[in-house]
Amino acid sequence: MKQHLKFIILFAFSLSACHISAQSLRKLMERPFGIVESKWETDTQGNQELNYYNEDYCDYYLYRMSDRSYNLTPGKNTIFKIEKNASFDNPFKSASSYKHYRGKFPANFQINTxxxxxxxxxxxxxxxxxxxxxxxxxxxxxxxxxxxxxxxxxxxxxxxxxxxxxxxxxxxxxxxxxxxxxxxxxxxxxxxxxxxxxxxxxxxxxxxxxxxxxxxxxxxxxxxxxxxxxxxxxxxxxxxxxxxxxxxxxxxxxxxxxxxxxxxxxxxxxxxxxxxx
Structure with a gap:
């Protein structure tokens, strides 16, 4: 009975350790809270800008489902601008499904590097x-x-x-x-x-x-x-x-x-x- 209980404890510990380690890459790929933020801002000429601020040191990919997506370099990224006194429909006024992913598509990936x-x-x-x-x-x-x-x-x-x-x-x-x-x-x-x-x-x-x-x-x-x-x-x-x-x-x-x-x-x-x- 004791040996059987010992085996169960060791097996449970092994599963727990594997579970923790198995989350390591997944956890690492999670972007830290607030690392990418969007803001509507007015520039010095009175134009309205949609700016994304990437507070990380690597690129991010702003994926917008069934819409145009954007690469976000570190720092400020202006992805849309409405000129002052312009009269046209704003495609960003409606809610959209989007996600942020680390990185961007490699332009020249070489497997033999x-x-x-x-x-x-x-x-x-x-x-x-x-x-x-x-x-x-x-x-x-x-x-x-x-x-x-x-x-x-x-x-x-x-x-x-x-x-x-x-x-x-x-x-x-x-x-x-x-x-x-x-x-x-x-x-x-x-x-x-x-x-x-x-x-x-x-x-x-x-x-x-x-x-x-x-x-x-x-x-x-x-x-x-x-x-x-x-x-x-x-x-x-x-x-x-x-x-x-x-x-x-x-x-x-x-x-x-x-x-x-x-x-x-x-x-x-x-x-x-x-x-x-």
Whole structure:
């Protein structure tokens, strides 16, 4: 009887832990309260503007059902204007069904863009599918308390859980770092590939790579979950490869990978600084 009760308790605890972790990506993708707000305002010329204020550091997609939708960059976005003394029908006067999604449709997504492994240059790791997440998420072999390194450069978005990190890349893709015990990065901070971003938790660290998929909005209608997840190629001593699950690889973080998302100006500054050392 005691053994049976012990099994029930352990099973219930296991289900509870899985449930908590299974919500981690879903919770991370929730936009913080009040992060996007709309206001009717009058400009200096007396025109009426419908402005959306995006208080995050990544783009948002304002999806209006069966109507025109808009990309919202960080800061002020004027999506509609009524000229002073103009006499025409305002299409925004009626209520409309709409939603906000993080990101915008990538203009030039390349599946072969190389990423760094989430460990220090020269260290080894492998991954396996995280069964606690409902979409493809890679759980990397990193010991609890060890440093987690950025797999690609970008900007840190705001999240509701301070121990989670969401990085928005130059090509409008995301990397979500889950179940870390500590997050070193503040929202709005620039993240550089190979930079320590946190510490692994008791269940190591899981990372999901994804983008807002235009194909999920065909015909002006949303088909449910709007993102597509992918497994990128990683730079290793074996070259840029798509990692086999449960196989160990050695990380490589070289100049080419570091400068991949830099502007020409920043590349020159990086190389000049490096040559001066």
């Amino acid at each position: 190389p990423y760094a492994l989430p460990v220090k240059d020269g260290q080894k790791t492998g991954w396996q599918t995280d069964p606690r997440e409902s979409v493809k998420t890679l759980n990397f072999r990193i010991k609890e308390g060890d440093l987690v390194y950025a797999t690609r450069s970008g900007i840190a978005c705001k999240t509701t859980n301070p121990r989670q990190l969401l990085v928005y890349h130059a090509d409008q893709t995301f990397s979500a770092y889950l179940v870390m015990s500590e997050n070193f990065i503040q929202p709005g901070e620039e993240v550089h590939v190979g930079q320590p971003v946190g510490k692994a938790g008791p269940s190591r660290v899981s990372i999901s790579f994804f983008f807002l998929d235009e194909n999920k909005f065909k015909g002006g209608e949303s088909s449910g979950y709007p993102y597509s997840h992918f497994i990128p190629v990683f730079r290793t001593t074996e070259g840029d490869v798509k990692l086999k699950e449960k196989t160990i690889y050695q990380a490589v973080v070289d100049d080419e990978l570091i400068m991949q998302d830099m502007s020409k100006r920043d590349k020159k500054k990086y190389m000049k600084h490096k040559n001066q050392k």
